[in-house]
Amino acid sequence: xxxxxxxxxxxxxxxxxxxxxxxxxxxxxxxxxxxxxxxxxxxxxxxxxxxxxxxxxxxxxxxxxxxxxxxxxxxxxxxxxxxxxxxxxxxxxxxxxxxxxxxxxxxxxxxxxxxxxxxxxxxxxxxxxxxxxxxxxxxxxxxxxxxxxxxxxxxxxxxxxxxxxxxxxxxxxxxxxxxxxxxxxxxxxxxxxxxxxxxxxxxxxxxxxxxxxxxxxxxxxxxxxxxxxxxxxxxxxxxxxxxxxxxxx
Numbered sequence: 001x002x003x004x005x006x007x008x009x010x011x012x013x014x015x016x017x018x019x020x021x022x023x024x025x026x027x028x029x030x031x032x033x034x035x036x037x038x039x040x041x042x043x044x045x046x047x048x049x050x051x052x053x054x055x056x057x058x059x060x061x062x063x064x065x066x067x068x069x070x071x072x073x074x075x076x077x078x079x080x081x082x083x084x085x086x087x088x089x090x091x092x093x094x095x096x097x098x099x100x101x102x103x104x105x106x107x108x109x110x111x112x113x114x115x116x117x118x119x120x121x122x123x124x125x126x127x128x129x130x131x132x133x134x135x136x137x138x139x140x141x142x143x144x145x146x147x148x149x150x151x152x153x154x155x156x157x158x159x160x161x162x163x164x165x166x167x168x169x170x171x172x173x174x175x176x177x178x179x180x181x182x183x184x185x186x187x188x189x190x191x192x193x194x195x196x197x198x199x200x201x202x203x204x205x206x207x208x209x210x211x212x213x214x215x216x217x218x219x220x221x222x223x224x225x226x227x228x229x230x231x232x233x234x235x236x237x238x239x240x241x242x243x244x245x246x247x248x249x
Contacts, residue, residue, distance in 0.1 A: 002087040007080045014149040018078050021062045029092035031125040036089045046072045051121040055128035064121040096246035098131050101210050106240045108208045111136040116144045116215030124153050140200050144173035144187050169200045188222035206231045213245045220245050
């Protein structure tokens with residue numbers, strides 16, 4: 001089932017990276033979930049999943065996307081302007097949510113978000129809700145990109161730093177150029193060598209940490225392997241742990 005959405009705004013972060021803000025009557029959702037956008041092309045429906053960047057309760061939906069040169073949908077999405085229509089699923093899906101993290105003694109004190117590229121989207125949504133701030137003493141966002149221009153929502157992140165100066169820790173990683181206060185390593189390497197923990201001023205441990213990872217499959221696999229070496233385990237409903245993951249493609 002599909003419904004029509006109307007584009008309210010397109011935010012161009014660089015010549016390929018953009019956000020779409022869409023007016024659409026979707027059902028209530030949980031921060032971290034995704035919807036699908038679609039168009040008909042040559043009589044066939046082309047659909048792709050995009051995490052919601054906006055928090056629940058917004059009067060719009062917002063997605064972060066990158067235009068792939070030979071992509072079947074993303075170049076068309078990048079060409080949309082206010083007033084254009086796009087088809088959207090009315091119900092969001094996905095289990096990359098704070099609901100999946102154990103409560104009580106198994107929760108720990110520190111919440112880590114590890115993301116690359118557009119996979120920062122679901123974490124921006126979660127950070128805009130009250131839940132992470134109410135449940136955890138420290139919230140760390142690790143955001144890895146190639147170039148500084150690929151860092152979307154920096155103003156939002158800076159606002160979080162101002163709003164939660166004692167609670168929020170931001171660790172930017174830019175691998176192909178210098179950027180103020182940023183690391184320049186891959187996230188798995190930064191974990192393996194302790195650079196990310198040193199930058200955050202916090203230790204990742206079984207007793208105190210929950211780690212949510214969203215991004216490219218290679219980063220997720222390698223980061224998870226490092227965390228498992230540290231003694232952490234994958235978080236499963238039947239066996240609560242400390243690592244929650246979602247592959248972004």
